[in-house]
Amino acid sequence: MNSEQDNRSDADLVLAVRADSREAREVLVNRHLPSVYAVAFRIAGQSCDAEDISQDSFVRAFEKLEQYDLSRSFRNWLLKIATNLAIDHVRSRKRLRVVDLEPEQAFGWREREDSGPEVQRLLGRLDEGQRAAIALFHFEELSYDQVAEAMGVPINTVRTLLHRGRRRLGELIQREKAMEDRAWTAARRKA
Numbered sequence: 690m691n692s693e694q695d696n697r698s699d700a701d702l703v704l705a706v707r708a709d710s711r712e713a714r715e716v717l718v719n720r721h722l723p724s725v726y727a728v729a730f731r732i733a734g735q736s737c738d739a740e741d742i743s744q745d746s747f748v749r750a751f752e753k754l755e756q757y758d759l760s761r762s763f764r765n766w767l768l769k770i771a772t773n774l775a776i777d778h779v780r781s782r783k784r785l786r787v788v789d790l791e792p793e794q795a796f797g798w799r800e801r802e803d804s805g806p807e808v809q810r811l812l813g814r815l816d817e818g819q820r821a822a823i824a825l826f827h828f829e830e831l832s833y834d835q836v837a838e839a840m841g842v843p844i845n846t847v848r849t850l851l852h853r854g855r856r857r858l859g860e861l862i863q864r865e866k867a868m869e870d871r872a873w874t875a876a877r878r879k880a
Contacts, residue, residue, distance in 0.1 A: 695720075699763035707754055718747055721764055724829055725771045731824035732775035733782075734813040742778055746771040768829060769839040772821050779817045811861040819854030822847055 695702070695716040705713030725746050730739035749770050750757075757766055812820055818840070825836045826847070837844040 700759045703754060703757060703759060703763060706751065714751065717763070721767055722747075724764065725767060728768055728771050728821075728824050728829060729775045731809075731812060731828060732772065732817060732821050733778055738778060738782075739775075742771060742774050745774050749774070762835075765831065765835050765839060768825065768831070769841070772825065772839050773841070776817045776821055807862065807865065808858065811858055811865070814861055815854050815857055818842075819850050819857065822850035823854045823858075826851055 697705075697713075697716070699717065699720075702713040702717050706717065722743060726739050726743045729742035729746070730736060733739050733742055746767060750767050757763065812823065815823070821840055822836055825831045825839055826833070831839065833844050833847050836847045840847065842850075
């Protein structure tokens with residue numbers, strides 16, 4: 690059976706991986722790599738970093754697979770690992786340096802029509818907590834509870850991070866628009 694079309698549940702695949710099935714491991718990676726990469730990319734802001742974080746996330750998950758609770762969502766558990774690794778990476782890489790996301794890869798593997806590259810680029814200007822909350826909630830479509838679990842914070846903290854992150858994005862978008870308007874007006878005056 691083609692590993693990409695495997696219809697087994699994540700829990701069944703985890704049990705198979707625990708029994709040392711390489712095929713089940715491959716299916717889990719193929720199934721969840723796009724989401725893990727997208728979260729890592731949106732938090733870290735660089736494709737090479739997102740690739741490393743994605744790989745580390747799966748290595749860590751498979752090392753700690755015995756700790757995984759089969760009654761819970763494997764995807765959410767894996768995204769929690771990826772989120773924590775990405776946040777740790779950002780914190781170790783910078784002392785709150787602004788990160789511009791690569792526009793040509795702004796959406797990783799899960800391109801969304803409802804979010805333009807400008808928003809994705811500006812996402813890199815948020816602090817890592819806001820960036821992670823927005824990536825998990827808006828792009829990975831996790832619930833508030835799931836975001837809180839993935840980030841290891843209370844649900845009210847998630848609400849605060851989302852509120853502040855959205856507000857900051859709005860301010861950044863308005864600033865970019867005002868700069869474009871001024872540039873357009875100046876160009877028309879010269880013509």
